[in-house]
Amino acid sequence: MSSFVDEFQANLEALPNILQKKYSLLRDLDKSLQEIQRQNEQRCEQEIEDIKQGVKAGNITPNTSLIRFSDEALDEQKHSIRIADEKMALAVQAYDFVDAHIQQLDQFLKLCDEDNRRERDTAAPALLASSLDGNTKSGRGSESGRGGRKKTRLIAAEEATETEVAVATTTGNPTGTQLDLPVDPNEPTYCFCNQVSYGDMIACDNPDCKIEWFHFGCVGLKEKVKGKWYCSDCASLKNRRRGR
Template identity: 75%
Template structure:
């Protein structure tokens, strides 16, 4: 299996993998929003109860004694854990796409270098190739032209893969 075929197979699975990660991100985001909303309500209720206690004289207004409940603090810690998990998932998705792009860039550089070498070789052999009558012949030799279409097709296919990666990422 050629690099391009293998890369295409990996690329074909990329949208599904990213969709799963994004779905999990959406679920985590919904969960985070629910917990934050619940925590806001809890804190508002606790502030209201503290205010009632101060107004009734049951609680003195001492800042060191006024604090949120352990439940409210636990909810906030849980929110932070979910947010951290969301960041980790986003980084995984980014790294996955970035890895594909880097692989493709490396292959493109290699292919460009091969094409450049072939062109230089073709130019050198065209200048040095003698004709049947013993004179120097200018132009492309049949051997140098053979590999070009395949390389150009590979280059075009790689460029298509790059566009697919960008479409998947967007």
């Protein structure tokens, strides 16, 4: 975990400089492209005017199949296309680079969540045992007989269970966007938090979405979205395909 955090932090610190270089190159390419396009437009306008004058003077046959731009004008147009392709490739590289950092951040958050779960699972049995022991001992002094002892143990067990759930919820969910609910092994789980269904949920409109359903709080929603909605993973994949 420590090595992963160090690597993630190092990559994150290098991100601004790398993106700045790519954006600077994009600006240079765009400046060159605009200059070539301006020159090409002037050249083509002049050649069109020369052709018109040649047709009027009878020096050029007015046959559109034989009239064409000069090789210089065509070369400028081809060069413009090459620069535009370079700009597109550079933009895709920048997008993929940021997307890779986002995926690494998701992995980092997942590891943190797993560590928190292991800590809660380790602390919960000790808390339950301590609560049961304390409540049972205090109950024996005030109640007598089998009925009183049985009642004391039952109340202590219920109070300890309530305390365990309250502590787990407070520790694992400081923002209120994720509930630490006891999960039935046979009950399906959903969302980025990998919890069971509860409260308001929304479905991703990507039919191939691996998760499908999400809790409002986990995706930052307060009310139902009008129209189609995509989770962050599917939205990133969709934008990447559209960019290419």
